[in-house]
Amino acid sequence: MLGLRSCYCLGHNPLSRNLDLRFSPPLSVSFKSFSLNSFFSSSPNPKTKPKPQSKRKPTMSSPPSAFDALMSKARAAAKKKPQSQSESQSQSSSPKKRKTQTQTPDLAPPKKSTISQTPDSKIEPLDALPAKKPKKVDVEECIGQLRKKAADFNPKTAAYWEDKPVPFLFLVRAFDMISKETGRIVITDIVCNMLRTVMHATPDNLVAVVYLSANRIAPAHEGLELGIGDASIIKALAEACGRKEEQIKSQYKALGDLGLVAKACRSSQSLMRKPDPLTVAKVFNTFGLIAKESGKDSQEKKKNHIKTLLVAATDCEPQYLIRLLQTKLRIGLAEQTLLTALGQAAVYNDKELTQPPPHIQSPLEEAANIVKQSYSVLPVYDKIVPALLSGGVWNLPKTCSFMPGVPVGPMLAKPTKGVSEIIDKFQDMEFTCEYKYDGERAQIHYKEDGSVEIYSRNAERNTGKYPDVVVAVSRLKKSSVSSFVLDCELVAYDRQKGKILPFQVLSTRARKNVVMSEIKVDVCIFAFDILYRNGQPLLQEQLKIRREHLYESFEEEPGFFQFATAIISNDLEEIQKFLEVAVDTSCEGLIIKTLNRDATYEPSKRSHNWLKLKKDYMENIGDSLDxxxxxxxxxxxxxxxxxxxxxxxxxxxxxxxxxxxxxxxxxxxxxxx
Structure with a gap:
């Protein structure tokens, strides 16, 4: 009676309005396309004759139950309604017509239930659905693809992380691969393949990958530094690995590489709960947080950030995490090689964007030169990388140009040993000789809003070190000048005697937050070039034209602002005498520059068109020390x-x-x- 009571409950349930109850031997209850036949584990054999059902006479003590009334209505409804297709098929397959059975069916549920499907239903049995097997990826094999030549490399074979952020493991494995190579071409191919993989799979992470590959977290002129010493790193490493600081220091002294110490400590450590894998974006953003920590307990906060990264680091990640924190990557990857690889990767990526111009014979070489040139005038990866991805390498010069506020690398001179060598080098060219001052190279940027920034030759911001220079250039520029970028030398100067002082005197000035009233060492600006004027870049102009712009832009004032002393001559004796005067005036020597031919300004380049003649390079001139x-x-x-x-x-x-x-x-x- 257990099964019948279950049916009775279904009949009185409000949800039973949608039920189609049919009681015919064997007992069957169907719900649209779902049949409950499968819930009867045993059904009577159609060949076996059932026992005759005994008829009960209702008595006063046993009145007809509600279930009996329900049974009667169900049988009447079954006679009127046509049989379903599944029931008619099952009955037609039976040789004899089944009779009504009186025995109670066994309603015990089977061990494995299935859902029967009608022709109108698209639901398949659960047992028929194939199990989804996880896709196995051989990380070692994927990363090993980076060793291929760039021409034979397919970035799809190395991108094992699909649509997720770039794993930090991918980057450091590439670093490890580079550190074991010595050939420049092989290293360039590995870096190119690495960048192409990121371009293909996760281009949003390319800026972070490039910055970490250059061992930086921001452009040099922003002055954003991690500010972490070895002592703080050792403390964080000791706490993250459960070691004593003395043990870390002892291993550091033996190995000479704190990164190798970190790798050894983490490889012997096991964790109860494995943290989430590190990503390039996570590491790069954490480095930014470390650099911005300041004030009270800043060192403690920095240490905690480092611990978080070290705990999650695996494989060779601890080694390169520490090296990046020390800003000593030491894998033999120069920034020029990185720029070359970035340009080549952009060429392969550009195959889907634009074709190189017809006049370009060597696209890879030309692309590398374009990226290097663009970076020299705008050394900001945050602008160069997105421009490469959106417009391609061939349009990069149009989108990345020189502007005030972003210092360019200074143009440098090659050494020469004598005046006769200069005459031989520039015999058919017009050139000029300038004093080479013994001071600090500076690049002064004056914006249209009147703000002034001063940068060193390494693009470090020195504005706070020279507030007197800010006042001088703002006062002595002509009213017709709204913006400029000046290349000059800041020299210690005795204004009472009108004499240049040695560099050692200049080095005694405070480095930061100098107050005008507390300045004890005066500075004179000796200007020798102008790179930008009134919204117009002048880098591609010849030196003679740039000089004219320079002389038209400023008023001289002795001891405050002066143009570099120079002559135009190709006479050997005159140049020799000019050199002797320069040395007597406390200058280092001379700078010789071409004026009209091959005389453009080449940022971050040591050019043959600029020669320096110092007394240290010449025989019988200069001092020696024991x-x-x-x-x-x-x-x-x-x-x-x-x-x-x-x-x-x-x-x-x-x-x-x-x-x-x-x-x-x-x-x-x-x-x-």
């Missing part, structure tokens, strides 16, 4: 086990060497301990 080595430092990294920095002192001061400051530090490549 020095004695007094101390040395243990080498680190590739120089572990060697003495790399030798401290020298004057020979006469040798007896009291422990009481004096070293004269200089000389870096030597390999000195056996």
């Amino acid at each position: 020095l004695v080595p007094i101390a040395a430092f243990h080498g680190r990294g590739k120089r572990a086990g060697l003495l790399t920095e030798i401290t020298l002192s004057e020979e006469q001061m040798f007896p009291c060497m422990q009481l004096i400051l070293p004269t200089c530090l000389v870096l030597v490549n390999q000195v056996q301990p």
